């Protein structure tokens with residue numbers, strides 16, 4: 001009942017604020033300092049099977065699909081395992097030429113999404129090993145997959161997924177560590193990832209301190225009709241997710257794009273009433289994203305930057321900055337997703353929308 005919301009006016013806000021704990025829960029008992037790796041009780045893969053995995057096909061819908069896209073960057077970079085990501089609703093009707101040694105990984109908060117379940121069943125029928133990353137214990141997908149990893153994030157009530165996304169990305173990071181350590185990742189590299197992950201709940205707690213900045217930004221832009229979300233590499237899927245969050249609960253049109261690709265279309269939308277949210281923490285592509293930001297500024301578009309606290313170069317160019325703590329690039333998807341969840345929430349409130357139960361949407365889509 002409503003009492004579960006505690007001090008929070010909405011489940012969505014409660015779930016956003018739970019993330020330091022839900023991330024700690026996702027990692028509990030799974031990081032192994034001795035061998036500088038991760039382990040999972042329910043994966044049900046023998047060492048032999050594990051070494052034979054030569055490709056991972058990830059399939060999902062909605063926000064879980066965006067987590068899968070982050071997973072592609074994680075597994076390919078940290079574990080050097082080739083990954084493909086496909087919407088479950090597309091995958092289920094294709095007959096892709098897959099090798100038997102391709103593992104199919106379904107990502108789903110509810111474990112009941114009809115298209116994801118159908119994609120999983122179809123994969124089994126084709127003879128693939130199937131795994132699931134799932135939140136709802138005992139759900140259809142959790143039961144039918146050959147093996148899997150639970151998020152342990154607790155029930156997610158808000159229709160717009162928040163804590164499940166960051167937990168999925170966290171589990172994918174641990175999976176990349178695990179697969180990487182059976183391959184080329186050194187124990188020194190593995191240990192560094194473990195240390196970064198141990199610090200993550202506290203980092204996320206600090207990230208939530210951006211909420212006041214987010215409120216000010218929301219007030220400034222709540223009247224917008226279109227919003228662009230732009231990021232590159234690890235943060236391209238987060239741009240998609242930020243746009244989805246805003247659309248879902250505020251009904252404002254938003255588009256997520258790879259920051260460099262926007263000049264091939266979406267830049268035509270840019271004017272003084274169309275803000276762009278840039279994900280621009282320090283990293284490999286920082287300078288490139290800065291020049292993409294410059295292109296938007298030159299066309300009179302307002303720029304909101306999610307960037308490292310105290311980054312003067314970003315502050316000098318952006319109209320507004322939402323400050324986040326510095327983390328290694330592979331953890332930036334989790335840390336940058338949080339201000340975007342808060343931004344969608346605050347804008348939806350200002351627009352008078354029903355944040356927890358947006359029109360036309362269901363928490364779990366159990367029909368095709």
Ligand code: G6P
Pocket residue numbers: 061062063064107108109110111112113116159160161361362363364365
């Ligand atoms: C619905 C929800 C989304 C969710 C998607 C996939 O559309 O509104 O928030 O991301 O389903 O759900 P799943 O339970 O499979 O992750």
